[in-house]
Amino acid sequence: MWTQENRARYDRSKLRYPSDLTDEEWALIRTLIPPAKPGGNKRTVEVRAVVNGVMYILSTGCQWAA
Numbered sequence: 001m002w003t004q005e006n007r008a009r010y011d012r013s014k015l016r017y018p019s020d021l022t023d024e025e026w027a028l029i030r031t032l033i034p035p036a037k038p039g040g041n042k043r044t045v046e047v048r049a050v051v052n053g054v055m056y057i058l059s060t061g062c063q064w065a066a
Contacts, residue, residue: 017052018059019052019056019058019059019060020052020055020056021051021052021055026048026051030047030048033051
């Protein structure tokens, strides 16, 4: 049965890929990313998630899928 106890036991929200940036690495990189332009649409994707995706592709050698 899917109880609160089991939810905590099988929680996968803290898992990360080895290529994901640590908080310390992200703190260094985030200063290099320009802010969203005023008047434009709000970003719908977290920039950190995009950088993590690029790092994954670079570290695994996977091809980009269009």
